[in-house]
Amino acid sequence: MALVPSKGVGISVQVLVLSAAAATTLLFFLLFTFLSPWSPCSCPTPAVLNESDKILEPTSASVEDIDWLKSQIEANGLHMQPNVLRKGINPRTRQRQLQDLLQFKGISHYEGEEANNHTALPCPGELLVEEHHSYYGEPWAGGRDVFEFLAGAVHLTPNSQVLEIGCGTLRVGLHFIRYLNPGYYHCLERDELSLMAAFQYELPSHGLLFKRPLIIKGEDMDFSKFGHETTYDLIYASAVFLHMPDKLVWTALERLVGRLKPLQGGILVSHNIKFCSRLGGEECTKRLNSLGLGYVGKHIHDSLLFNHYDIWFEFRRSKA
Ligand SMILES: C[S@@+](CC[C@H](N)C(=O)[O-])C[C@H]1O[C@@H](n2cnc3c(N)ncnc32)[C@H](O)[C@@H]1O
Secondary structure (H helix, E strand, O other): OOOOOHHHHHHHHHHHHHHHHHHHHHHHHHHHHHOOOOHHHHOOOOOOOOOOOOOOOOOOOOOOHHHHHHHHHHHOOOOOOOOOOOEOOOOOHHHHHHHHHHOOOOOOOHHHHHHOOOOOOOOOHHHHOOOHOOOOOOOOOOOOOOOOOHHHOOOOOOOOEEEOOOOOOOOOOHHHHOOOOOEEEEEOOOOOOHHHHHHHHHHHOOOOOOHHEEEEEEOOEEEOOOOOOOEEEEEOOOHHHHOOOOHHHHHHHHHHHHHHHOOOOOOEEEEOOOOHOOOHHHHHHHHHHOOOOOEEEEEEEEEEOOOOEEEEEEEEEEEO
8 A cells, every 4th residue: 555655654643642542541541440449459359268267366465566556546646635525525424324324215216115126135224334344343454464364374276165263244254255166165153143244235245146155153163064075275263263262162173173174274263372372382282182283383464454463373184
């Protein structure tokens, strides 16, 4: 085909301009597609994880976690404001919250008989305002410290089988329930009000009903309802044995030795072991040995959030 040179040059310019425009459009399209926050391609593809690939939840905060948290508080210029009324924020005591809840029917729009018909688990106001977080001495947040210490002490995994004696309102137990596989947390507790708080508020409000913890009411150290075959990686009593008669503590230990997993299982008891030391050092060791238990030692664990430490005493089976 004979092209006039000048015409040929003209076509080339047009082609060049068109090509440049097309390339620019394509570049913009690609940039928009990959960089735009609204682009479907910028979303990570949801990973399909196998059971074995699941990322393990850490049982305690790392130094990096703590540094990160402090940097976020600093970066946002945060500090505690005085507890005064501010626009949109209305600090109230629990007592006041409860009063409002009862007087104004909380946030329910239903009246009279209808009020509870639309609630699967009608929860008493006292629990809704979390009065039970103050049932026992320490700050509620200390439950996490106890979990972190115990988890580390026995190298907890989601498959560990755990028994708590006197779990109260699940200040500690909740962290175990969340971490462990369904059905692997057991507790024996005697106080009805605490149990109601655990069942009616803590488990449902934390979305942990599916974890099916086995929590049984009882006070005489009868563990038969937990299944005769069950053995534990960890048995612990947080602020409980010091409140029990020595005789009952010994009964508990006698019944629990055989329920410890032979090598890795540990019994951990907080605060003090006066049930033992009251007998005198030698007698105490003798009695433990006669049960097949050995005293491993004393541990101290610092709280993450407040100036406090927990003291723990550890026992293991002396015979496999
Ligand atoms: C100080 S509270 C500690 C609760 C929980 N362990 C915690 O750290 O938040 C003591 C708990 O032990 C329970 N308790 C005391 N004696 C008991 C017994 N003989 N059998 C079962 N639970 C008992 C009490 O009802 C109470 O819930």
